[in-house]
Amino acid sequence: MKPVYGTVYLVGAGPGAPDLLTLRAAEILKRADVVFHDALVHPDTLLLAQNAEKIAVGKRCGKQSTAQRFINKRLVDAARKFNTVVRLKGGDPMLFGRAQEEIAALRAAGIEHEVVPGVTAALAASAGLGISLTQRGLSRNVVFVTARVGVSEADHDWAASAAAADTAIIYMGIGQAALIAAMLAARGVPPATPAVVVENASLPQERRFPLVLADLPHIAELGIAGPALIMLGKVFAAAKKVSIATASGALAALS
Amino acid sequence: MKPVYGTVYLVGAGPGAPDLLTLRAAEILKRADVVFHDALVHPDTLLLAQNAEKIAVGKRCGKQSTAQRFINKRLVDAARKFNTVVRLKGGDPMLFGRAQEEIAALRAAGIEHEVVPGVTAALAASAGLGISLTQRGLSRNVVFVTARVGVSEADHDWAASAAAADTAIIYMGIGQAALIAAMLAARGVPPATPAVVVENASLPQERRFPLVLADLPHIAELGIAGPALIMLGKVFAAAKKVSIATASGALAALS
Numbered sequence: 001m002k003p004v005y006g007t008v009y010l011v012g013a014g015p016g017a018p019d020l021l022t023l024r025a026a027e028i029l030k031r032a033d034v035v036f037h038d039a040l041v042h043p044d045t046l047l048l049a050q051n052a053e054k055i056a057v058g059k060r061c062g063k064q065s066t067a068q069r070f071i072n073k074r075l076v077d078a079a080r081k082f083n084t085v086v087r088l089k090g091g092d093p094m095l096f097g098r099a100q101e102e103i104a105a106l107r108a109a110g111i112e113h114e115v116v117p118g119v120t121a122a123l124a125a126s127a128g129l130g131i132s133l134t135q136r137g138l139s140r141n142v143v144f145v146t147a148r149v150g151v152s153e154a155d156h157d158w159a160a161s162a163a164a165a166d167t168a169i170i171y172m173g174i175g176q177a178a179l180i181a182a183m184l185a186a187r188g189v190p191p192a193t194p195a196v197v198v199e200n201a202s203l204p205q206e207r208r209f210p211l212v213l214a215d216l217p218h219i220a221e222l223g224i225a226g227p228a229l230i231m232l233g234k235v236f237a238a239a240k241k242v243s244i245a246t247a248s249g250a251l252a253a254l255s
Numbered sequence: 256m257k258p259v260y261g262t263v264y265l266v267g268a269g270p271g272a273p274d275l276l277t278l279r280a281a282e283i284l285k286r287a288d289v290v291f292h293d294a295l296v297h298p299d300t301l302l303l304a305q306n307a308e309k310i311a312v313g314k315r316c317g318k319q320s321t322a323q324r325f326i327n328k329r330l331v332d333a334a335r336k337f338n339t340v341v342r343l344k345g346g347d348p349m350l351f352g353r354a355q356e357e358i359a360a361l362r363a364a365g366i367e368h369e370v371v372p373g374v375t376a377a378l379a380a381s382a383g384l385g386i387s388l389t390q391r392g393l394s395r396n397v398v399f400v401t402a403r404v405g406v407s408e409a410d411h412d413w414a415a416s417a418a419a420a421d422t423a424i425i426y427m428g429i430g431q432a433a434l435i436a437a438m439l440a441a442r443g444v445p446p447a448t449p450a451v452v453v454e455n456a457s458l459p460q461e462r463r464f465p466l467v468l469a470d471l472p473h474i475a476e477l478g479i480a481g482p483a484l485i486m487l488g489k490v491f492a493a494a495k496k497v498s499i500a501t502a503s504g505a506l507a508a509l510s
Contacts, residue, residue, distance in 0.1 A: 014277070015372070022374060023281060024274040092374070094381040095397070100390045100490075115382035117270070117457075119277060119347070119372045126349040127370035134401070135355045141400035141416045142350070148395060157421070161396045164419035166412070202372075235355075 005111050006033070006083040008075050010099050012092040012118015013037070016227075017202040018044035020119050028116065033082035036074060038090045040227060042203075049086065058090075068098055072105035079111040090227070092118040096146055096171050120144070122169040125198040125229050128206055131238055139166035139235050146171050149179045156183060163187035167233035174219065174228045181216035184232070189213055194236035200226040210239035260366050261288070261338040263330050265354050267347040267373015268292070271482075272457040273299035275374050283371065288337035291329060293345045295482060297458075304341065313345075323353055327360035334366040345482070347373040351401055351426050375399070377424040379457040380484050386451075386493055394421035394490050401426050404434045411438060418442035422488035429474065429483045436471035439487070444468060449491035455481040465494035 009028050014020035029035065029048040037046060038058030046054050057071050071087075078085040093099040093115055106113040122144060126133050133142040143165035145158050162168035162184060173180050174197070185191060191214035199207045199222075209222055213232065264283050269275035276284075284290065284303040292301060293313030301309050312326050326342075333340040348354040348370050361368040377399060381388050388397040398420035400413050417423035417439060428435050429452070440446060446469035454462045454477075464477055468487065 012374075012378075017279070019279040019282065020277050020372065022269070022275050022277055024272070026278060027274065092378045094378055094387040094389075096389050097387065098391070100387040103385055103387070113385075115385060117275065117374045117378040117382045119267075119374055120378065123267075123347045123349055123372040123375065127372045130358055130368075130370060132349040132352065132355040132358070134349070134351050134399075136353070140403060140413050141398055143396055143398040143416065143420055144389075145396035146389070158395050161398065161416075161420040165398055165416040 006079045006081070006085055007112040007114065008079050008085045008087060008106055009114050009116055010087045010089065010093045010102060011116040013041045013045055013088050013090055014119040015091060015121040015124035015202040016040075016042060016200060017124070018042045020124060020202055021045055021048075022116065022118065025116050025118065028084065028086060029088070032084045032086040034078050035086045035088055036071065036078070037088040040090045041088050045088070052086070068101055072102055075102055076105055076109040076111055079106070079109075089118075090121075092120045095120050095144060121171070121201050121227065121229055122231070124202040125196075125231060128198065128201060129196060129208060129236075129239055131235055133167050133169070133235065135235050139233060141165050142167040142169060144169050144171065147173045147176055147180045147183070149176045149183070159183040159187045162232065163189050165233075167231070167235055170230040170232070172227075173230050174224050177219045177230065178217035180230065181213055184213060189232070193232055194234060194239065196231045196236045196239045197222065197224065197228055198231060199224045199228040201229065208239070210236065261334045261336070261340055262367040262369065263334050263340045263342060263361055264369050264371055265342045265344065265348040265357060266371040268296045268300055268343050268345055269374040270346060270376040270379035270457040271295070271297060271455060272379070273297045275379060275457055276300055276303075277371065277373065280371050280373065283339065283341060284343070287339045287341040289333050290341045290343055291326065291333070292343040295345045296343050300343070307341070323356055327357055330357060331360060331364045331366060334361070334364075344373075345376075347375045350375050350399060376426070376456045376482065376484055377486070380453040380486060383453065383456060383461055384451060384463060384491075384494055386490055388422050388424070388490065390490050394488060396420050397422040397424060399424050399426065402428045402431055402435045402438070404431050404438070414438040414442045417487065418444050420488075422486070422490055425485040425487070427482075428485050429479050432474045432485065433472035435485065436468055439468060444487070448487055449489060449494065451486045451491045451494045452477065452479065452483055453486060454479045454483040456484065463494070465491065
């Protein structure tokens, strides 16, 4: 007889604010038996999983992390023991979430699984700024990209995609901002291209820094510790008008 | 004395399924006095706005639509009369949602406003396929784009951004699929590039058609009537394995 396994839900926790979770995600968390979550998921989101064991497996740049293969194995093992297993990821699972490796492991083990999409950080940052990522006459497309800083030709492809798009959102790029700026400049992106760095999008401690591309090598001075996006493109020329006071202060300090 | 106006919320209704709405959006709908909604918003989502007058203003390709300037004016007028005004848009307001024009009108009129992000259709389609838009070694970036089919150089920029990205998601392109395919081919995108057309992402009537770029000129035969995405890139080579029976049937009929 075939053993009966549970279902694994790969769930997007959204950009940070607990009420930017979807209704479906909230419902699944309520009946979860176990939740494997990224380090950055909001504590109030985890509280929704009132009956579940919560296990932090989340990766965070430069901090301790659980190896992906070990996470895959734990998901499979949990589905053999529990009905409802949740893998809770920041943002959306299918965008920079390493979901494919987990899906492949679940498929190989014959475990039922379902992906619940979430609000990705770029959309929350855009909402906070009051600046649409696409705009008539200014931007007809937007690329979401992670930068790869290296020496091979392939390492430079990300910069080509960012340079070709009207609006570019760089995820997880703060630590490499100087190299990112240099690689984009090498692709012909003008130094005066408007840029906004948004830290902790959608959270009370959200900070927005309206800059230009040429400022990126200096952003270490901003003391960004939370998850952050680098947003680039003409649409962000409007950012100064709507940015918060702290951002203006930081901008002044930079120049 | 300054008059007291209400607040206008530009709210993302998500990709289609009513439970892919955010908790925040649901809470705002519950206390809404009036809701101006796109034609494609799910009826169950509108039911959440139990005390609100619901007004369809939504645009739908080729069907009757309300002019954008008229919508802007109605939002301003409503905020002068009501506390909580909701502009409910399919997907996310800041991605192909014409939000900037509404924000500009609200700003000009001194009306408080807030954007509530939503799950965009591409992420729901990706979840349904079980194929991540980014993947280690295959795709480090994804562009969301609308195609512009015309004769000027600027009309071709969208194709450059799609060609430069590892994964490309074309919104609202079904009616122009043949021209889209030709413009991408002219940019060097190989005819055998994996493509998936996803109609009604996240709804029970969702259909998925795994194809290649060269098939796009024939997709009129699929009878797509709902909102649909054209998804392109190496990651979708895996689509055949996970696609639904109707898609395979339709694919067979095509070839």
